[in-house]
Amino acid sequence: xxxxxxxxxxxxxxxxxxxxxxxxxxxxxxxxxxxxxxxxxxxxxxxxxxxxxxxxxxxxxxxxxxxxxxxxxxxxxxxxxxxxxxxxxxxxxxxxxxxxxxxxxxxxxxxxxxxxxxxxxxxxxxxxxxxxxxxxxxxxxxxxxxxxxxxxxxxxxxxxxxxxxxxxxxxxxxxxxxxxxxxxxxxxxxxxxxxxxxxxxxxxxxxxxxxxxxxxxxxxxxxxxxxxxxxxxxxxxxxxxxxxxxxxxxxxxxxxxxxxxxxxxxxxxxxxxxxxxxxxxxxxxxxxxxxxxxxxxxxxxxxxxxxxxxxxxxxxxxxxxxxxxxxxxxxxxxxxxxxxxxxxxxxxxxxxxxxxxxxxxxxxxxxxxxxxxxxxxxxxxxxxxxxxxxxxxxxxxxxxxxxxxxxxxxxxxxxxxxxxxxxxxxxxxxxxxxxxxxxxxxxxxxxxxxxxxxxxxxxxxxxxxxxxxxxxxxxxx
Amino acid sequence: xxxxxxxxxxxxxxxxxxxxxxxxxxxxxxxxxxxxxxxxxxxxxxxxxxxxxxxxxxxxxxxxxxxxxxxxxxxxxxxxxxxxxxxxxxxxxxxxxxxxxxxxxxxxxxxxxxxxxxxxxxxxxxxxxxxxxxxxxxxxxxxxxxxxxxxxxxxxxxxxxxxxxxxxxxxxxxxxxxxxxxxxxxxxxxxxxxxxxxxxxxxxxxxxxxxxxxxxxxxxxxxxxxxxxxxxxxxxxxxxxxxxxxxxxxxxxxxxxxxxxxxxxxxxxxxxxxxxxxxxxxxxxxxxxxxxxxxxxxxxxxxxxxxxxxxxxxxxxxxxxxxxxxxxxxxxxxxxxxxxxxxxxxxxxxxxxxxxxxxxxxxxxxxxxxxxxxxxxxxxxxxxxxxxxxxxxxxxxxxxxxxxxxxxxxxxxxxxxxxxxxxxxxxxxxxxxxxxxxxxxxxxxxxxxxxxxxxxxxxxxxxxxxxxxxxxxxxxx
Numbered sequence: 001x002x003x004x005x006x007x008x009x010x011x012x013x014x015x016x017x018x019x020x021x022x023x024x025x026x027x028x029x030x031x032x033x034x035x036x037x038x039x040x041x042x043x044x045x046x047x048x049x050x051x052x053x054x055x056x057x058x059x060x061x062x063x064x065x066x067x068x069x070x071x072x073x074x075x076x077x078x079x080x081x082x083x084x085x086x087x088x089x090x091x092x093x094x095x096x097x098x099x100x101x102x103x104x105x106x107x108x109x110x111x112x113x114x115x116x117x118x119x120x121x122x123x124x125x126x127x128x129x130x131x132x133x134x135x136x137x138x139x140x141x142x143x144x145x146x147x148x149x150x151x152x153x154x155x156x157x158x159x160x161x162x163x164x165x166x167x168x169x170x171x172x173x174x175x176x177x178x179x180x181x182x183x184x185x186x187x188x189x190x191x192x193x194x195x196x197x198x199x200x201x202x203x204x205x206x207x208x209x210x211x212x213x214x215x216x217x218x219x220x221x222x223x224x225x226x227x228x229x230x231x232x233x234x235x236x237x238x239x240x241x242x243x244x245x246x247x248x249x250x251x252x253x254x255x256x257x258x259x260x261x262x263x264x265x266x267x268x269x270x271x272x273x274x275x276x277x278x279x280x281x282x283x284x285x286x287x288x289x290x291x292x293x294x295x296x297x298x299x300x301x302x303x304x305x306x307x308x309x310x311x312x313x314x315x316x317x318x319x320x321x322x323x324x325x326x327x328x329x330x331x332x333x334x335x336x337x338x339x340x341x342x343x344x345x346x347x348x349x350x351x352x353x354x355x356x357x358x359x360x361x362x363x364x365x366x367x368x369x370x371x372x373x374x375x376x377x378x379x380x381x382x383x384x385x386x387x388x389x390x391x392x393x394x395x396x397x398x399x400x401x402x403x404x405x406x407x408x409x410x411x412x413x414x415x416x417x418x419x420x421x422x423x424x425x426x427x428x429x430x431x432x433x434x435x436x437x438x439x440x441x442x443x444x445x446x447x448x449x450x451x452x453x454x455x456x457x458x459x460x461x462x463x464x465x466x467x468x469x470x471x472x473x474x475x476x477x
Numbered sequence: 478x479x480x481x482x483x484x485x486x487x488x489x490x491x492x493x494x495x496x497x498x499x500x501x502x503x504x505x506x507x508x509x510x511x512x513x514x515x516x517x518x519x520x521x522x523x524x525x526x527x528x529x530x531x532x533x534x535x536x537x538x539x540x541x542x543x544x545x546x547x548x549x550x551x552x553x554x555x556x557x558x559x560x561x562x563x564x565x566x567x568x569x570x571x572x573x574x575x576x577x578x579x580x581x582x583x584x585x586x587x588x589x590x591x592x593x594x595x596x597x598x599x600x601x602x603x604x605x606x607x608x609x610x611x612x613x614x615x616x617x618x619x620x621x622x623x624x625x626x627x628x629x630x631x632x633x634x635x636x637x638x639x640x641x642x643x644x645x646x647x648x649x650x651x652x653x654x655x656x657x658x659x660x661x662x663x664x665x666x667x668x669x670x671x672x673x674x675x676x677x678x679x680x681x682x683x684x685x686x687x688x689x690x691x692x693x694x695x696x697x698x699x700x701x702x703x704x705x706x707x708x709x710x711x712x713x714x715x716x717x718x719x720x721x722x723x724x725x726x727x728x729x730x731x732x733x734x735x736x737x738x739x740x741x742x743x744x745x746x747x748x749x750x751x752x753x754x755x756x757x758x759x760x761x762x763x764x765x766x767x768x769x770x771x772x773x774x775x776x777x778x779x780x781x782x783x784x785x786x787x788x789x790x791x792x793x794x795x796x797x798x799x800x801x802x803x804x805x806x807x808x809x810x811x812x813x814x815x816x817x818x819x820x821x822x823x824x825x826x827x828x829x830x831x832x833x834x835x836x837x838x839x840x841x842x843x844x845x846x847x848x849x850x851x852x853x854x855x856x857x858x859x860x861x862x863x864x865x866x867x868x869x870x871x872x873x874x875x876x877x878x879x880x881x882x883x884x885x886x887x888x889x890x891x892x893x894x895x896x897x898x899x900x901x902x903x904x905x906x907x908x909x910x911x912x913x914x915x916x917x918x919x920x921x922x923x924x925x926x927x928x929x930x931x932x933x934x935x936x937x938x939x940x941x942x943x944x945x946x947x948x949x950x951x952x953x954x
Binding site: 038039040041042043044045046047048049050053086089090091092093094136137138139141142146152214215216217218219221222223224225226227233234240242243244245246247352361362363364366367368412414415418 | 515516517518519520521522523524525526527530563566567568569570571613614615616618619623629691692693694695696698699700701702703704710711717719720721722723724829838839840841843844845889891892895
């Protein structure tokens with residue numbers, strides 16, 4: 001947890017932002033529902049406890065079954081949770097009181113968890129606005145639906161003004177704050193990246209043909225559990241990198257393949273890292289692998305070189321797409337005018353995902369608040385092109401943004417065949433030449449980047465080996 | 478996954494059992510809702526995928542967003558799930574069709590996920606009984622509530638006959654089957670116990686004063702991830718064993734303390750192990766520690782010696798409580814007639830939990846179906862005494878039951894002070910003598926036990942070192 005003053009200041013800023021959304025007396029209340037434990041098998045056997053990120057941001061308290069209300073008219077702030085009883089002490093040990101916990105984050109009013117029901121009911125009866133964030137978990141869906149008398153679907157719809165839905169005003173205020181990391185958050189991300197570095201180094205050093213992928217995953221995740229909260233997302237470790245979110249680890253490692261490792265650590269303060277590297281399972285790239293790898297590596301470096309305040313990440317994505325098409329042209333896989341190909345979205349056939357996303361307490365930061373509200377400026381419209389359409393962060397960059405830089409090239413037979421049969425990209429793509437890449441797999445290279453006042457820096461103490469030579473040297477050790 | 482014939486046979490048995498609950502034409506349908514992914518941070522960043530255990534038992538298919546209906550009148554069985562589209566293939570890779578997956582477990586009718594809504598709606602409109610199990614997760618609560626038109630609370634209430642609630646007839650039929658393990662399940666539990674043995678051995682060997690508890694947890698969990706699904710429940714590893722469910726691992730290991738490690742592995746077939754050992758952090762017990770430890774060890778062995786078909790586990794719990802009080806008498810911590818103390822529940826002051834629970838795919842097997850229906854025979858009533866009242870498995874044992882044997886002695890200052898101030902146990906407990914144990918902590922020793930036709934055997938390839946001498950010898954290596 002950070003200093004008490006951090007949370008007090010954040011809530012003060014939030015109140016100031018919300019004060020601008022309506023005249024005094026019409027601002028209403030914000031209702032925050034912290035997480036409860038998430039059952040894995042049954043209600044008392046749960047996944048590892050993880051608090052809601054927006055809750056952590058404003059209230060810091062890392063315990064289940066908490067709620068809070070901020071009254072934007074009176075300024076009053078209240079924490080709702082239950083003190084433990086003797087029966088609980090046997091199972092959970094002696095605990096500080098809810099009141100003392102509330103005070104530790106600068107809130108001096110507390111009440112039992114159940115009491116939040118009456119507070120919300122009263123505000124509804126007075127016709128006051130109830131602001132809440134869309135729920136990130138199913139329990140919160142149920143709780144919000146019961147408290148605010150919305151349907152399950154309604155609580156997930158973010159819109160402005162009164163009514164049965166999540167509050168766009170509150171969502172926008174929260175996003176505007178969490179998008180720009182404070183120094184204490186940057187330190188926490190650097191720390192998570194140090195864990196991520198160690199995690200990836202162990203992963204790379206464990207690649208040996210003949211073992212099962214799962215064995216490497218266990219060694220990598222041990223680092224995150226021993227020194228942090230755990231993984232910041234389910235580890236991707238696969239010889240089928242062309243499948244973007246492949247969470248199976250049941251394959252035997254074969255020589256001569258490419259292995260994509262996309263993995264991150266969450267530290268004990270609940271900040272994420274998110275790195276991807278791609279390794280030749282035999283320790284050396286074939287020439288064919290090296291040629292494609294070098295393009296992805298160039299794209300990663302090119303994107304990083306462009307990052308600075310004022311440029312939109314959409315433009316960085318497009319500039320990187322152009323660089324990628326230039327490289328693919330040199331290999332004879334596409335041909336034609338580069339700008340024309342960028343405009344037609346040809347890069348999406350090879351990289352059907354965006355260049356990167358915001359990162360913070362969530363690895364896709366604030367995705368529960370709505371991808372477009374988080375990642376797009378009001379004047380930006382999301383593309384419907386494959387690839388660019390998946391870009392989660394398009395905004396004009398400002399100092400304090402933390403983003404991922406993760407270009408990739410994949411040869412996805414089903415996708416290529418679909419384009420070919422539909423005649424899509426037929427003026428640019430050398431489909432016949434692509435057939436020899438159907439068993440190639442995929443390559444992705446990802447760093448995490450902080451936008452600084454004058455440019456950018458990669459987060460974490462060191463950059464993982466990334467050039468083909470660096471990778472081969474690291475694997476030879 | 479097991480053989481197709483395993484799932485076919487299980488569903489056939491289930492249908493036969495349900496046929497006895499109502500005349501033909503009045504039996505209704507069973508609605509099974511498999512799990513969906515469980516969000517950790519937001520809807521697309523999920524905890525590690527885990528299917529619902531009862532779903533796995535009857536349908537085997539280990540993928541999210543599946544449902545099934547069994548018609549107990551017509552015998553018809555249908556799987557509901559969605560085939561992947563090209564957009565999904567990019568992210569998830571090519572997938573077998575739902576129809577082919579259904580056929581792999583012996584079901585030849587499949588339909589899209591959404592189609593289950595109409596099937597249930599039609600059955601309701603025809604006044605047919607809708608049997609379902611109480612939901613183990615919040616998503617299933619929402620889905621069942623929407624499909625069956627019950628409230629959130631109602632879907633969790635298990636009762637017989639028609640109406641808005643979970644089906645006691647179905648729950649009882651499922652429990653009667655899952656309580657008695659098949660040979661393939663016993664093999665899977667032995668396998669999970671082999672993982673648990675390795676996990677615990679690494680934990681024991683990593684205990685060194687000066688490091689943080691969390692570091693050991695990472696090493697232990699690495700085994701479960703590298704070779705199995707992961708932990709079968711959140712690891713308890715604490716120098717405050719007197720707090721029964723302590724999931725914090727943030728303490729530095731101090732010399733001279735007792736460390737309780739209660740941890741288990743779930744193998745790739747999703748069966749659990751659950752072992753507890755208690756270690757002297759310095760490698761050697763003090764005499765005071767050894768004296769209490771020996772009592773717990775004797776209780777564990779005594780319980781095991783009594784396990785055989787025909788005895789109720791409630792009686793084993795009580796016999797073990799008597800043995801514990803005998804040992805505590807010898808230490809001068811209690812005094813008086815042993816049977817009288819057992820009857821008065823004096824052992825609950827030291828062991829405020831039950832001797833054990835059923836174990837299978839869930840570490841507390843089927844706890845989502847209701848603790849009393851799972852663990853108590855129809856003629857058994859649950860006690861309200863501390864300790865005995867927490868006993869999760871009281872039933873008369875039959876071959877194929879898999880249970881834990883986990884006595885413990887804890888010195889919980891808040892509990893002791895409560896009893897003292899209320900005059901509870903005043904004729905038996907030497908409260909003044911107990912004060913010197915307020916910083917003692919707790920000891921628990923747990924094995925997993927299979928009831929065999931003639932007695933019992935501990936599951937897994939080897940028993941973890943358990944006598945004080947064995948433990949000290951293992952730690953000296």
